[in-house]
Amino acid sequence: MKWIFRTTITIAFSIIASSAAKAQEPSYIQYVNPYIGSADHGHVFVGANVPNGLVQLGPSQIAQTWDRFNGWDWCSGYNYISEEILGFTHTHLSGTGIGDLNDILILPANGSPHLHPAPFNQMDKGYGSKISKANEKVEAGYYKVLLEDYDILAELTASERVGYHKYTFNKKDNPHLLIDLGFRMNWDTPTDTYLKWVDDHTIIGYRFSKGWANDQKVYFAIKSNTKFDNIDFYNDSTAVKGYRVAQGKSIKAIVTLNPAKPVELKVGLSPVSTTNALQNIEAEIPDWDFAKATQKAQKKWNDVLKKIDFQADDNTKTIFYTALYHSYFAPTLFSDVNGDYMGTDKQVYNDKTHQQYTVFSLWDTYRALHPLMTILEEQKSKNFVKSMLNIYQQQGKLPVWHLWANETNTMVGLPAIPVVADAMLKGLIDKQDLELAYEAIKTTAMGYEHGLDFVTKLTYIPIENMSNESVAWALEYAIADFGAYQAAKFLNKQEDAAYFEKRYKLYKHYYDAEVGHFVGRHANGTFRRPFDPFYAEHRNNDYCEGNAWQYTWLVPQDVQGLIDLMGGDRKFVEKLDEFINLPEQLDNASPDISGMIGQYAQGNEPNHHVPYLYAYAGAPWKGAELVHKTMTKYFTNDPAGLCGNDDVGQMSAWYVFSAVGIYPANPMDGKYVFGSPLMQQATFNLPNGKTFSIKTKNNGPKNIYINKVKLNGKNYPYSYITHELIMQGGELEFEMSAKPNKKFAADKTFRP
Amino acid sequence: MKWIFRTTITIAFSIIASSAAKAQEPSYIQYVNPYIGSADHGHVFVGANVPNGLVQLGPSQIAQTWDRFNGWDWCSGYNYISEEILGFTHTHLSGTGIGDLNDILILPANGSPHLHPAPFNQMDKGYGSKISKANEKVEAGYYKVLLEDYDILAELTASERVGYHKYTFNKKDNPHLLIDLGFRMNWDTPTDTYLKWVDDHTIIGYRFSKGWANDQKVYFAIKSNTKFDNIDFYNDSTAVKGYRVAQGKSIKAIVTLNPAKPVELKVGLSPVSTTNALQNIEAEIPDWDFAKATQKAQKKWNDVLKKIDFQADDNTKTIFYTALYHSYFAPTLFSDVNGDYMGTDKQVYNDKTHQQYTVFSLWDTYRALHPLMTILEEQKSKNFVKSMLNIYQQQGKLPVWHLWANETNTMVGLPAIPVVADAMLKGLIDKQDLELAYEAIKTTAMGYEHGLDFVTKLTYIPIENMSNESVAWALEYAIADFGAYQAAKFLNKQEDAAYFEKRYKLYKHYYDAEVGHFVGRHANGTFRRPFDPFYAEHRNNDYCEGNAWQYTWLVPQDVQGLIDLMGGDRKFVEKLDEFINLPEQLDNASPDISGMIGQYAQGNEPNHHVPYLYAYAGAPWKGAELVHKTMTKYFTNDPAGLCGNDDVGQMSAWYVFSAVGIYPANPMDGKYVFGSPLMQQATFNLPNGKTFSIKTKNNGPKNIYINKVKLNGKNYPYSYITHELIMQGGELEFEMSAKPNKKFAADKTFRP
Incomplete structure (x- = not known):
């Protein structure tokens, strides 16, 4: 078409x-x-x-x-x-x-x-x-x-x-x-x-x-x-x-x-x-x-x-602004003008001090949409989190996929925790709500459903307990646990922090060194066999809308740990290379898996951070290649211009970030990893009244690599920038080149 | 037991x-x-x-x-x-x-x-x-x-x-x-x-x-x-x-x-x-x-x-006060202390100016319970009616049988209309609500369901249209239509009054002179044959929880019209006598029909006014016999002391009235017909601060007939008293005797 x-x-x-x-x-x-x-x-x-x-x-x-x-x-x-x-x-x-x-x-x-x-x-x-x-x-x-x-x-x-x-x-x-x-x-x-x-x-x-x-x-x-x-x-x-x-x-x-x-x-x-x-x-x-x-x-x-003034050719601008537009389709307002809203506990609340929101597609949006809003929308971000805390008080746990006062419990993991933790770290939760927010995180993390009772006991979820999707649940739990860890640290709850630190590393239990992937495990400790890393039948493997190849990267909260697991930077980068160069083969695929580059699937969320993982191993230029190829191949000014479900704006928010050259690969550490910007300049008009500009030099369709970076006129050797630096306002300059500068941020000091 | x-x-x-x-x-x-x-x-x-x-x-x-x-x-x-x-x-x-x-x-x-x-x-x-x-x-x-x-x-x-x-x-x-x-x-x-x-x-x-x-x-x-x-x-x-x-x-x-x-x-x-x-x-x-x-x-x-100080032997007092107690079990309060209540349209209303009520069993309670409350409870009665008007606004018609913000549409007719009309005539609707009340009555009366479309066209409901219960529906409609007529007259809506006057007389269409009963009619005008006046199968005859014998008296709104239909006072009284002296035979009876005296069934509502019909034909002493027999036989100080369902207080309210010697046979004309009081004295402590006492002279188990009556010390030849006279306060004295005074209120002038 x-x-x-x-x-x-x-x-x-x-x-x-x-x-x-x-x-x-x-x-x-x-x-x-x-x-x-x-x-x-x-x-x-x-x-x-x-x-x-x-x-x-x-x-x-x-x-x-x-x-x-x-x-x-x-x-x-x-x-x-x-x-x-x-x-x-x-x-x-x-x-x-x-x-x-x-x-x-x-x-x-x-x-x-x-x-x-x-x-x-x-x-x-x-x-x-x-x-x-x-x-x-x-x-x-x-x-x-x-x-x-x-x-x-x-x-x-x-x-x-x-x-x-x-x-x-x-x-x-x-x-x-x-x-x-x-x-x-x-x-x-x-x-x-x-x-x-x-x-x-x-x-x-x-x-x-x-x-x-x-x-x-x-x-x-x-x-x-x-x-x-x-x-x-x-x-x-x-x-x-x-x-x-x-x-x-x-x-x-x-x-x-x-x-x-x-x-x-x-x-x-x-x-x-x-x-x-x-x-x-x-x-x-x-x-x-x-x-x-x-x-x-x-x-x-x-x-x-206008919160992002994005300068590029009209076609790219159209793709960009449409993505930004789609990033604002949800969460949607759920309070009436008089402050009334319907609670998840089926009763009417009146709260004139905040606005309640609904349509929380959190398994999707915790990755990029909510981080984007922490930059663009201070008050809305506060309201989103306050809404989630209200939902917690009404239903006993933080939302999973919330729709018009109903918990649909759709998708895996505890995806509100990263959003709440990130908001806490970024100062988007009012003081009087901090303890409630922590209570919400901890209570939610200490549940029993879907194998969580194994996680609370610091062990893996055996496939005898959960015949499908156990790896997906476990990896998402570990991501949420990093949020709980960050929140506990932030509030100086040291015992809890130590506990959740263990939990966010539980992903290691699933690493099957023999095959080099995360694989479902039996109660007796052995991994599931036979094993097919391409097998992707919907709701019928150890993953969720993906296969072993796609899920093996799902450790944004501890990329160094994953690198170590795989045998160091070189092996990690080689494996990433292999991943994106494999045939686009999927065995019995879920239709959610789309937008393929090798086995990399831009069309679904679990891979959204993958291009930015290269930076963690000191090879951001390889990430630039992948992200540039993804943006230009799979985001077009066309009715079929999205390669998969927009997922209530997450796919679009991924593009908004990636097009300006940064991405919150770990959405709970306040870092935005550099990729490959598409514009001449993008100026963020921040809610605090300041502006943060990202300029590019020598940018062009072939000049996709970051050669060097300046922040406020000074040389900036890092392959990421922090939330704090963005919110202070200033100017980031990417000097682009057609050939990769393989030394840029190769050193461990400068990696995210 | x-x-x-x-x-x-x-x-x-x-x-x-x-x-x-x-x-x-x-x-x-x-x-x-x-x-x-x-x-x-x-x-x-x-x-x-x-x-x-x-x-x-x-x-x-x-x-x-x-x-x-x-x-x-x-x-x-x-x-x-x-x-x-x-x-x-x-x-x-x-x-x-x-x-x-x-x-x-x-x-x-x-x-x-x-x-x-x-x-x-x-x-x-x-x-x-x-x-x-x-x-x-x-x-x-x-x-x-x-x-x-x-x-x-x-x-x-x-x-x-x-x-x-x-x-x-x-x-x-x-x-x-x-x-x-x-x-x-x-x-x-x-x-x-x-x-x-x-x-x-x-x-x-x-x-x-x-x-x-x-x-x-x-x-x-x-x-x-x-x-x-x-x-x-x-x-x-x-x-x-x-x-x-x-x-x-x-x-x-x-x-x-x-x-x-x-x-x-x-x-x-x-x-x-x-x-x-x-x-x-x-x-x-x-x-x-x-x-x-x-x-x-x-x-x-x-x-x-204490609103009725009732002096009698302990056993009778116990039956009486228990009946009064049961008369206060419903309608039940439905507003919270802050004025919130749930509307029938599934939304929360706040109204601090009145209290909303629910549990309206109107087919039962329009007959005696609501009239009783118009004497004892001014504010509550106002709130009951206001609640019904709110329900009308929410559901488009007055309630039928309302239960916790749900219209159950149980039983036949339009039983809210008598209550609203009676309240209007008795000054229990605030001025600003009078037009709304009339709109509610008229809109409800002009509906299409359950044969009402025939009634609006001033004709009978053929059994081709309604195979069961058509007579019951029609007779109840005619009762409600008298309420509409009274309300239209009260508000000086003469055209409407003339129209509803025709409607409240539509019952005559069902009178089958050949058998002397109200009988279902075919579209071609013939009556249903074969005809068995005793046949009473539940939901499978032309009546509702009753047979032809029981329904033939259901014209409280136009008793003179019924007397005329039956051929005058004598034939009317003879037929009533026959009714209560028939065998207690019921063919395939509904279990709701109970408390039999001949074919008179005290255990269900359609007969509740029957003992008082004698007064309309100038023979109140015969009614005294029936009501006395009913009260003493079927109301006892015993767990089985009610002869049928209490019907949310209607059975009890019947007793409260009957025991003090008066009854609102037509609950929309402000008249209370005399029966046979059981007490020495009953003093009503009225909400307006006045008292109305009913004293008896020579009362006793055998002195069941009213010999003569005094009101405020003066001879009172009528066999009924009006609401107005009661609410003015004063003293009514029944002189009782063991032999009937057949001249008392025999004259047309003194009948209700």
Whole structure:
């Protein structure tokens, strides 16, 4: 698939995005191409939202017969290949490998009302319309499409908690709106839905559902600029007559109206109540001014994108700013404007002192997205951690994969611990919460589930106890344990620090010297045989979405320990070389493993730090080669421009870091390891008011190696920089060359 | 079964109930025998509560293998015949024919902990203990029992929202508490439960369940006077280790402790949050003083019982005050102390201006319980109606049978309308709510469900449309329509009044002159044949829990119309005579039909007004015979002292009215029809500060007829009194005689 419609988009910007220009600021949103990652397995959300907004208002399409290999690519509700739209829904996931949300479907329509979505390729058999890409326009904070079957132009924008629809009926033939609370996609099924026709211009309701989130509750309010002439309610296909309230598993409404001008709807969401949803509308979008709302949304995007002024060719800038844009899709705000939010313990909390967030895809995002936010977003980062501590208090352990007040327990390890520990070390936890944060880390680390009871006893998890994924769990536990170790050290809890130091080294138990990989172990101490380092069947080996080759590098917390295990720098580097030069063979592969360079899989998270491991062995130039090749091969300005799931922004955050030449290989030690920058200059406008610039000299497509580095004008021999130095502001200069300077940071003193 | 343990109870009062005496008020609670109605089909709650309190803390027992005819008699959780207790639960239903609640089971125990309830008659196979009636003590607001298997004395008392437990461990052998959120009885099944060990003395949690209430949510907090040494959590039988929070379908906790003195627990409930549950404890029972809490509870009971000072022999007083006590078991408070409550639309509301109530068994209680409360409880009555209006706003129609924020839609008709209309006429709806109240009545009356679409078109419901119960629905609709008519008239909505006047007379369509009964009609106008006026199969005739004989009188709103239909006074009275003199034959009877005098069934609601119908035909003396016979035959001071389900107080409220000699035969016209008083004197201490006394002269077991009546010393020729006259205060005197005065109120002028 080729991305051939850039012209259309550019024209769009000249009309709509001009608002950002008016503010006399550089416009960064012109470099956002929301289609990147919307084809193939990228699974990104396409539609209108604002940074970290709860509302992600966009089209939901027909997932062509659900199975893992077809419907999977509609996890977000949208795939670039579809040219059919069922309606517009207010919540989406972006880049996940499991589908949920797509709540509160609204569709403007003409003609005879339908109550059920059309099947694929048979749009006359149900509701929904054909569209064409030529008539679709996507920007940060704005979405537009012509619903051809109805001849209705639909435009969408959003604020944090409100979706704003504008429907221009080019023809009027029984014009109506369909509200379908029964609409479902992917894993999701509605359990209880409710609509109330409050007055001529107001509808409220809720939609509760069971899916990936076991018990998801969305309350909403719809305000219309156009009078409702009548509303007919249905439960599934059955008319619900006589009352202005309908409640059931699958409530729908056909709202008839006679628009004299475009129909505008403001749809407020709340995790708590319709009252709050109405208040959210009033607070965020009080006016009926769609253009102004769009401008506000795009200003919000520009305000976060400008936090990194990235100078490069337009194509690279587009890939970069789209990655930065995607880095702000989650976590999403979960507090109402009045401070109410829904706890994981199914009760409403009110806290005006912080904002609660949800959609924590932590196994992905602890690696780069959260570290990126510790640089760009002080207050948000604090709120993310405070949200996790609240979740800890409600569910007894830190979140794993949290979705709308539900712990989904998806993926392996204890991935909140690195985030909390990193925040602690970086001063992003308020003093009064430090002990609570430590309690949360320790309690979580001292659990019993999934082999953790072996870890607490300082031993390995035998495959008799855990027939699949034991190595993945153990390696992730060891990473989290380094976080616990860092936190204990930080708070001067020496006994605990000594204990967790042992734990973060438990990975060594799995190193099978005979094969040179981490391998599952029997209770009697022997390693699993037969052993195939390429074997990668989903949920059916000792790893998780990977094979032995991919997992053998998963010790970011103790790279020196891993180097030692493998026999020193040379052998370590040789093995890395072998890894990236092996055939791209995968035996019975999980579809999550993609973006291959040899056995290196950029398309999934466990390898994200691998290019930066070379620096630990004194060969950062080899890492530069790998990271440069990965960035240029697997990140393109194209709907298929992501090589795997965006994973709620982690893949994009990896690119944001890598493109500016640094990466938090160990996301709990405050170091960012150098790679191979793609830009001329990247200036970080830090939340403390300072700026930190990364300049490059002699950079170019072939000059991918760092020849030497200056910090604030002085020679800087290290292959990493610290968080502290970045936050102090200043200027880092990479002098690039086409040939590697193999001496740069080769010495142990200068390695990360 | 005979009630042979009155002695024990009397002794109990001398110790515990003395608190009421201390206040230098007459003690009425000594005349409460909570066992009345606890055997057979009475289904009353036995345990500790306060008037209209949310918490009803009492034992839950083993419903011996559930089927309609065995387990049915444990609908409340308790039956007098059981001498086994599984634990103490905090919510119960009283007198219903469907079982639910019994939430949050706590059991103090010794020995090896059990996680599952013992089966019937095998107490060693699970948790629970044998008890003996000799060691059980029940009073208003207090419950005590010796758990013999554990040698633990358990005492219970309550406030509105808090249950207070006191456990004296006579022996200590691994003393522990079991908290079983998975415990279920009857229709109920837990769907999601949660426990959090907050600190050494505090546990919080919730229990959500599906049962009669489709989605019931109870939040709670437990405060203990004794330190918890350890808590082990389980989900069903599986240990949940490592965390202090457990969540799942069936969470249980074994709390080990080492009591130096009796263990006391205060358990606060909330429909909204654990935070509110804690606040409810703090507000209602701040101290650790079980005796004081008991005194407070009993004072609250005395304060409502004293609203009618009823002078009669002790046995009659006991039946009377127990009936008055049972009249205060519901509706139950549903607002937290801070004004929060859970709406039927699944969201939390805060309203400090009124108190929300739940447990509205309206098909039962519109007949006598709500009218009784309009005399005794001005503020509560206002709150009941305001609660119903809130429910209307949330669910689009007035409640039918409302249970913990769930509309169960149980029974037939629109039984909230009479209550709202009666309240409107009696000045119990605030001015600013009058239009809302009318809107609620009219919207509810204009619905489409259950044949209502025929009624709105002023025609009958054909049996082709409703194969069962069409007559029952139609007659109840006509009753509600009289309420709508009264409300429209009150608000001077003349067009509506004319329309609803037609509707309340639609009952005439069902009168089959050939058989002299109301009979289901075909669409073509013919009546159902074959016809058997005795046929009474449950949910399988044109009636509802009754037969044609029983339903033929169900026109309280237009008795004169019914008399006319039957051919005048004489034929009407003859038919009533025939009715009560028929054999007590029932063909395929519903178990709800009981308490027979001929075909008159006191044990179910549709006949409750029948004895008073004689007065409408000028023969109140015949009604006196029937009501006297019913009261003395079917209301006894005995566990089996109710002849059918108490129906959340309706059966008891019938007795309260009938025993003082008046009854609201048409509960929407402000008239109370005279019957046959049982007392020497009954003084109503009215909420407006006035008193209304009903005195009798020459009353006695044989002097059951009203010979003549005086009101405030003057001759009073009417066979009814109005609400207005009662509320003005004054004195009504019934002169009784052994022979009927057939002239009394025989004249049309003096009939109701």
